Every structure is written in structure tokens, then in C-alpha cells.
Amino acid sequence: MWADPGGGRRVVLAHPSPDVYGSDLQLAESVRGLVEHGWLPTVVLPADGPLRPLLEERGAEVQVSDFPVLRRALLRPRPLAGLVLRAPATVWRLRRLLRASGARAVYVNTLTIPLWVVAARAAGLPVLCHSHEAERLARPARLALTAPLLLSDVVLANSASTREVLTSTLRRLARRVVVVHNGVPDPGPPAPPRVRGAGEELRLVVVSRLSPRKGIHVAVQAVALLHDQGLDVTLDVCGSTFPGYEWYERALRDQVGDLGLTDAVTFHGYVAPTRPLLEAADVVLVPSFGESFGNVAVEGMLAGRPVVASDVQGLAEVLEHGVSGVLVEPGSAPALAEAVAALDADPALAERLADAGRQRATSRFGVDRYRALVAFLVAQVAGDPVPVSAAPARPGSATAGSTPSRR
Structure with missing residues (x-):
């Protein structure tokens, strides 16, 4: 032994x-x-x-x-x-x-x-x-x-x-x-961001454990707000629950149904590797109420996608607001939705943040x-x-x- x-x-x-x-x-x-x-x-x-x-x-x-x-x-x-x-x-x-x-x-x-x-x-x-x-x-x-x-x-x-x-x-x-x-391991240069056609949906992704602290319900509410603004937005949710938190996944699915987002939000369960889904997204969300570091934020940066994260603890050390990503008020679906809408309206900004994010991730983490x-x-x-x-x-x-x- x-x-x-x-x-x-x-x-x-x-x-x-x-x-x-x-x-x-x-x-x-x-x-x-x-x-x-x-x-x-x-x-x-x-x-x-x-x-x-x-x-x-x-x-x-x-x-x-x-x-x-x-x-x-x-x-x-x-x-x-x-x-x-x-x-x-x-x-x-x-x-x-x-x-x-x-x-x-x-x-x-x-x-x-x-x-x-x-x-x-x-x-x-x-x-x-x-x-x-x-x-x-x-x-x-x-x-x-x-x-x-x-x-x-x-x-x-x-x-x-x-x-x-x-x-x-x-x-x-x-x-x-x-x-x-x-x-955080870097799988290599990311695939280029897709060029969205007219009227094509904006793809968001969240990769995390399904627990209230991770704020997935905030991301779902932000998607609803963006739909109310007339934006065609989808959300991929990648992750599973800790034992004892199955109730939270049920609550999320109920929330999606109640908001009429069944066709817009997809629950993938546990996903590995995550790089393909990160690269398929236009924006990576990390809406946590607290993170000691934030590996997923770094993975999103390495994937060459703009990251919108809560302005909390370790996430504020990983991202530099307005330079290598966007930090928003934790728990605020309106703030999260506003940040996503701003990136949708300004592709050049999204590209600059993504490029700077990848450079920061490779040099520091x-x-x-x-x-x-x-x-x-x-x-x-x-x-x-x-x-x-x-x-x-x-x-x-x-x-x-x-x-x-x-x-």
C-alpha cells in the first residue's frame, strides 16, 4: 500500500x-x-x-x-x-x-x-x-x-x-x-469567437456547482430581463449539486418554467471538459455571491471569451474591471443583464476584454x-x-x- x-x-x-x-x-x-x-x-x-x-x-x-x-x-x-x-x-x-x-x-x-x-x-x-x-x-x-x-x-x-x-x-x-x-491549465489557443449573424441568439454560459451561493438563479433572472428588452439570449448551465442541495436544482428548473425560459435555458449536468461549451459561448457568467478565487473565471478568460463576474473576493483579484473583464454587483440580475447587453451592443469592447483576459490569465495563473x-x-x-x-x-x-x- x-x-x-x-x-x-x-x-x-x-x-x-x-x-x-x-x-x-x-x-x-x-x-x-x-x-x-x-x-x-x-x-x-x-x-x-x-x-x-x-x-x-x-x-x-x-x-x-x-x-x-x-x-x-x-x-x-x-x-x-x-x-x-x-x-x-x-x-x-x-x-x-x-x-x-x-x-x-x-x-x-x-x-x-x-x-x-x-x-x-x-x-x-x-x-x-x-x-x-x-x-x-x-x-x-x-x-x-x-x-x-x-x-x-x-x-x-x-x-x-x-x-x-x-x-x-x-x-x-x-x-x-x-x-x-x-x-489553471491552458488547453491552448482558443477557437476564434463566432461571428453572429443578424438575429442570431447571444449565448451565455455558467459553469459551477448548483448551489445558492453560486448565484445561478441570478443568471436565470438576468436572462429573463434581457428577453424583456427584446434580446434573444440563451443560457447553458453546466454543473451538478452537492448531496443535500437537490432542492436548489429543482428550484432553478421551476424558476425557468415560471419565467417562460424553458427553450432558452439548458441544464447540462456535470460537464468535462468545459472548454467546448466555454468556446461555444459569447459571454461567460460567474454570478457567485462569494468566491475565494474563481477557477471558472480564469477558464473563461483562457477560452478567449469576455467574462462577467460578481465583484466579490477572489473574483476581484482574478479580473480587472473594464480591462480584462466586467465586475458587477453580486446578486443583482439588473446589473448582470446590463453588462451582458453592453457587450452585445459593442462587439469591439467584448473582443478587447477577451483578449486582455486571456493575456492576464496566461501570465498570472x-x-x-x-x-x-x-x-x-x-x-x-x-x-x-x-x-x-x-x-x-x-x-x-x-x-x-x-x-x-x-x-
Whole structure:
């Protein structure tokens, strides 16, 4: 199970989901970077799913072992109390697993599996936690998610917004948090935007999990407003629900029916790869109420299409308003519709934004930089003699000096 032909460079990565969305795809890039720099990654998932073959293709060993994941449904007093009661037994089991692994370090991907941080420390192993969350939860919930990070040697935040949320919750984290923007793969030069004929519909696309926080209902309402203005607009919705959020998909379908948009809105379910649908669109929408980073926005930019996104958190770091995309008030269907109508009325503007967006995405959010930086930080945590000069250059707030102190 834990064969290590590489002379003790095993790293165990714990991840909360077997699906293939933003943080899941980022884990695949972390694995690729570790393999490229001589590490032997073993990823532990709570269930089997489509992420497993993706990780194995990138060189990881994948193990399935049941462990609790802090979904929103658990962040209530009674479920959370039950989790706390079961925590000692879970930590003991994960500690045994880690001790048997021969790992030099543990990489915990997201805040939603805090018992892995505790187990790593109990096993005497250095631990890096990668935070993809920037939600403004109630303070007790934020403390429950954030407090285990005090046991981490390094906290990798995927945006300055994520770092601010973490450090505003616990100021003591400031010295150990490093901002590393996501690296998003570029499939290559995009197909040219289509030339729309007279009277041909304007195609919009949303790619995301189906959950209220992602704001798909706002996009549907914006389509209705555009239809009221006499514009022929269609919307492709690509994504599936988290377990327990099936009600939201039903509500979206009811909304589409009630607004008379059945012929204009198409639900595709989970789609991979997304590039063909992004290229088929005229405008990419990211109407989220909150995003710690925004991989889909970058994917839309790489696809050479103008992106209209909510002016929130990480999305405001990904896009520069009026230069490489358009940022609008979150939750405002009129603002979203107005931005889309402006791009429809000014094809030259849409082309400029798309060109600048692709240039920004390739220069700031490339996978080579990301992979090298993750491997560098894991080496630091594990105590490998990696000189500071080996740290790759990083734009913006991402900096690599000595490993942040745990004291």
C-alpha cells in the first residue's frame, strides 16, 4: 500500500471529495507539481469517484478511507457536537494510517477536514493546509473551521481574500499564511469567437456547482430581463449539486418554467471538459455571491471569451474591471443583464476584454508557477534543504521566504 521506492519522499494528501470541481482540480495540479519535483504523493479520499483516475494519471497513489467532512449541514450545534464526540476515535485511526505511511509531510486540502490536521500533528508529522474557503460564516462556525490551522506549519491561501478571512478570524495565523493563486491549465489557443449573424441568439454560459451561493438563479433572472428588452439570449448551465442541495436544482428548473425560459435555458449536468461549451459561448457568467478565487473565471478568460463576474473576493483579484473583464454587483440580475447587453451592443469592447483576459490569465495563473511553488512549500515543511533562491517568482501578494513560524 505504501511502497516508497523514492528514498523517503512520500507525502500524504487528504482531500474531502471525489468529485472534479475547483478545489478538486487544484489538488490534481498540486499532485502534478509534487511528482515533477520528486515527491511520491498518496491521496486519501472519503469515497471513490471521478477524481481518482485523474489523480492516478498524474502519478498519485489513491486510497479511499472514510472520514468526516464539515459540510454546512454539520455546522449546527447538534451535528457538530456529534462530530466532536467521535473526533478522538477518528483522529486515532487517521494517526495510525499516517504513521504507517512513511510520509515526510501531510498536505490537507481545504478547511473542511480539520481532523486530518490534528491527526498529522498527533503522528508527529509536519502539515501544510491549503485553504480554498473565503466565506463569511457566523463567527462560531469560522472559529471551528479555522482553529485547527494553529496546528499547521504553513497555511496556503488561494487568494488575498482567503488570507484576510483567515487572519481576521485568528490573527495568530498571519505569520504562517502564504498566498498562492491557483494555477489553471491552458488547453491552448482558443477557437476564434463566432461571428453572429443578424438575429442570431447571444449565448451565455455558467459553469459551477448548483448551489445558492453560486448565484445561478441570478443568471436565470438576468436572462429573463434581457428577453424583456427584446434580446434573444440563451443560457447553458453546466454543473451538478452537492448531496443535500437537490432542492436548489429543482428550484432553478421551476424558476425557468415560471419565467417562460424553458427553450432558452439548458441544464447540462456535470460537464468535462468545459472548454467546448466555454468556446461555444459569447459571454461567460460567474454570478457567485462569494468566491475565494474563481477557477471558472480564469477558464473563461483562457477560452478567449469576455467574462462577467460578481465583484466579490477572489473574483476581484482574478479580473480587472473594464480591462480584462466586467465586475458587477453580486446578486443583482439588473446589473448582470446590463453588462451582458453592453457587450452585445459593442462587439469591439467584448473582443478587447477577451483578449486582455486571456493575456492576464496566461501570465498570472499558469500551472508551472503554481506546481513549482507547491513543491517548494512542501519541501520547506518537510525540512528538505531547499534554498530560498529556489523559490519561484510569484506575482502580487504571493511570497516565498523562510517557512512561517508556528510560534
